[in-house]
Ligand SMILES: NC(=O)C1=CN([C@@H]2O[C@H](COP(=O)(O)OP(=O)(O)OC[C@H]3O[C@@H](n4cnc5c(N)ncnc54)[C@H](O)[C@@H]3O)[C@@H](O)[C@H]2O)C=CC1
């Protein structure tokens with residue numbers, strides 16, 4: 001899938017991994033709609049990218065992914081400005097074991113909400129052009145992070161949702177591929193003030209720091225490159241792509257068959 005003329009929507013686009021995903025998509029020819037609650041950072045990124053790549057290449061829309069109404073308005077604005085959506089990156093996410101219901105809301109419920117609203121625009125069954133959806137999960141979606149059980153649960157949920165929709169899309173004819181990235185620790189604001197974010201598991205902060213030291217830290221461009229691979233490689237559907245410092249690997253899931 002060449003990206004020239006393609007329209008992408010990225011959630012949590014203003015900072016961190018979302019910013020790097022936005023940059024790599026623009027660098028490879030896509031027009032990108034940046035959705036985020038951080039208006040200052042989102043507008044600044046839009047202005048920088050439009051200066052570098054052309055005035056009509058990006059659009060920032062203030063959007064909280066917890067709000068159905070704001071997401072609907074954002075897709076409407078995308079249609080009016082660019083004519084449709086071909087690529088969606090569900091990337092917005094938080095780490096907060098104190099406010100664990102909000103963590104479920106942003107990391108899992110919003111991925112489902114944005115995806116279902118995107119399907120109305122992207123699915124070939126409803127007049128869309130088809131395309132690809134890449135969800136930002138985590139290595140914590142494959143194996144547990146003991147200090148963040150709710151965060152871990154949301155990321156397992158994102159992977160399950162992605163794989164089920166990949167199969168549903170094939171069986172239904174949506175013309176949309178669904179994949180997930182599973183990065184290890186990445187250098188972003190999400191990792192700052194970790195002790196305060198672990199809630200009742202703050203006593204496991206040192207163990208988590210040791211895990212970070214053992215696994216190493218990715219820079220955000222190392223996370224964005226595999227996203228580009230999943231967007232452009234049309235053979236990929238239902239994949240969970242693990243990203244480690246200096247290595248990446250597709251997950252091989254056990255086969256569950258009705259014959260046992
Ligand atoms: N940093 C890390 O070590 C890893 C992060 N991830 C995942 O990557 C994704 C991005 O995280 P980072 O870039 O690290 O975090 P970050 O905190 O640097 O960036 C997150 C962005 O999402 C936005 N955002 C937060 N809540 C939002 C909402 N309700 N609606 C719209 N936008 C919202 C923020 O304003 C910010 O721009 C998350 O899903 C996170 O779980 C996955 C693996 C590792």
Ligand SMILES: CCCCCC(=O)/C=C/C=C\C=C\C=C\[C@@H](O)[C@@H](O)CCCC(=O)O
Nearest residue numbers: 138139140143144145148183184185208211
């Ligand atoms: C501290 C919160 C980080 C949130 C960002 C994020 O998603 C980062 C994830 C990074 C790595 C996750 C690794 C999970 C590994 C598990 O498989 C675990 O079971 C490994 C066992 C523990 C160990 O080897 O010490």
